[in-house]
Amino acid sequence: MIALDKLHSFIAYIQLEKNYSNLTIREYEKDIKQFIHFLEVEGVNNLNDVEYVHARLYVTNLYDEQLARTSISRKISSIRSFYKFLHREYNIRDDAFQSLYHPKKETKLPHFFYEEEMEKLFEGNKASDPLSIRNMAILELLYATGIRVSELTSIELRHIDSNYGVVRVMGKGRKERYVPVGDFALSAVEDYVLNSRTKLMKKTSHPYLFVNNRGEHLTTEGVRYILNGMMEKASMHSTIYPHMLRHTFATHLLNNGADLRSVQELLGHSHLSSTQVYTHVTKEHLRKTYMNAHPRA
Structure with a gap:
């Protein structure tokens, strides 16, 4: 497998310096190994030879596998981080993925219990x-x-x-x-x-x-x-599933008057945008209540 030593260096970097969790590290390693395997199949034997056309073809293959847009977006982010590291540590060009389109996340509302x-x-x-x-x-x-x-x-x-x-x-x-x-x-x-x-x-x-x-x-x-x-x-x-109880926790707090910042802190979200999805859940709940209860809804 090409560049295995560089992959090991990157994994050590995100483990020791970035302090990522074991689960996150496994996902990074899995994503990058999958990309390296794709390069070998395409006859690209050097990470420095990767061009935009290879990046586009790889993403096209991911769509052909009918992966969710969130999964494709995560894989692109993993490879971008890998190449950013390679550029800094080994002066390997990282332009192939810089202008690559990031698929928008699907706007699925989280499931919760009443x-x-x-x-x-x-x-x-x-x-x-x-x-x-x-x-x-x-x-x-x-x-x-x-x-x-x-x-x-x-x-x-x-x-x-x-x-x-x-x-x-x-x-x-x-x-x-x-x-x-x-x-x-x-x-x-x-x-x-x-x-x-x-x-x-x-x-x-x-x-x-x-x-x-x-x-x-x-x-x-x-x-x-x-x-x-x-x-x-x-x-x-x-x-x-366990995360459904996390969704339920946040939704019930907001339904009963908790403010968004407090819920963000309780959930341990780094960004408020991660918590804001629950406001859409509560609005949808109110809408359904109105449609079911109002005589002229």
Whole structure:
């Protein structure tokens, strides 16, 4: 594979200097390796020989694969960053991708649960066995804080401060923030730690808050599996994924009068534009309410 040493140098750069998360680094590496493979197929054996025509052909191939515009946009950004690094460190020309068109993101509104749906989900999963207690703590904490599933699985016991009602989470780019936790979630977590976690841990030992049925550190895939099981138990047939609870958290806050800046800070968004999508959700909710309720709508 061409330029493997330069790719390794770039990965080391975004890991050590840019402090990107492991997930982001894997995505960069995957995108760039895919592009390098394309170059080899096209007979381009030197990164310095890449021209605009190659960049255009690569993007055309991505569209032919029927990838989402957001995925194509991310891949272009990955390669641009790679070439910017190559230009600075190895004086390799980086003009091929500079004028390349960036596809606009699709304007999809995030899916969320209505408040009555959340109540049904909570009510349908009340039980006193260790796994049910753990599952309730996971659901309460995701809904109460709006944290990402990767942030949830990274929480250690020492990161929960019951006295101040906050949890310390490590967000994207390894940015640390403190998120308030409501009484319902704190009680559920306390119940889990006292009456469930020790039973599940068995002979294992680690600092992470949430564990699987073997006492091992719970993974993000494990959380997805748990949430799907909770939906089935509550006899709810709609789709659920962890990020949907993050959308629900933000939407419910805005519906109940929270200001956008506060929601931005709670979600850990670097840019307000990332949070503004939820204002469109709340406006759409108001529009549907009006259309359904007004006699002459």
